Amino acid sequence: MLSRSLRVASQRRFLSSTRILANKVSHTEVKTAQDLSEVTDASSLIGPGAKPGTIPTDWDQSTGLQRLELLGKKEGVDVFDMEMPITEGKGTMNDPFLVPTYMGYRYVGCKGTAEEAHKPYWMKVEEGKPSRCWHCGTVLKAKYLGEPGMAH
Numbered sequence: 229m230l231s232r233s234l235r236v237a238s239q240r241r242f243l244s245s246t247r248i249l250a251n252k253v254s255h256t257e258v259k260t261a262q263d264l265s266e267v268t269d270a271s272s273l274i275g276p277g278a279k280p281g282t283i284p285t286d287w288d289q290s291t292g293l294q295r296l297e298l299l300g301k302k303e304g305v306d307v308f309d310m311e312m313p314i315t316e317g318k319g320t321m322n323d324p325f326l327v328p329t330y331m332g333y334r335y336v337g338c339k340g341t342a343e344e345a346h347k348p349y350w351m352k353v354e355e356g357k358p359s360r361c362w363h364c365g366t367v368l369k370a371k372y373l374g375e376p377g378m379a380h
């Protein structure tokens with residue numbers, strides 16, 4: 229038990245010393261992002277911590293993805309895209325539904341149209357080729373939102 233905690237401690241020291249070396253030229257304190265536009269990388273997603281004697285709130289101490297989600301909620305942005313329906317397109321061959329993706333593809337479950345529902349049919353919707361639901365004929369197409377050339 230003791231040896232394991234020692235090993236963790238020495239790894240931490242190694243990581244922090246390499247970071248200091250990398251920042252040697254211009255050592256700047258990483259700022260806690262106060263809103264989504266200030267998020268630069270994972271190190272800006274660390275809370276300020278609670279004042280002594282108080283119980284920390286999520287805002288004080290949450291980090292990482294939880295903090296990113298919290299920042300989004302403050303601004304009404306659903307960062308993990310849990311609720312947003314697909315609103316672009318009509319679902320036809322000429323005007324397919326556009327499925328936002330940051331990877332070049334996305335799995336989508338079609339449950340039918342407003343007129344006729346069916347059991348969920350799962351499709352891999354890829355960039356560049358329309359996907360068609362074989363139950364109701366709805367057509368979907370991927371819309372890549374990431375940086376150009378970074379898909380896959």
Ligand SMILES: [Zn+2]
Nearest residue numbers: 338340361364
């Ligand atoms: Zn369908």
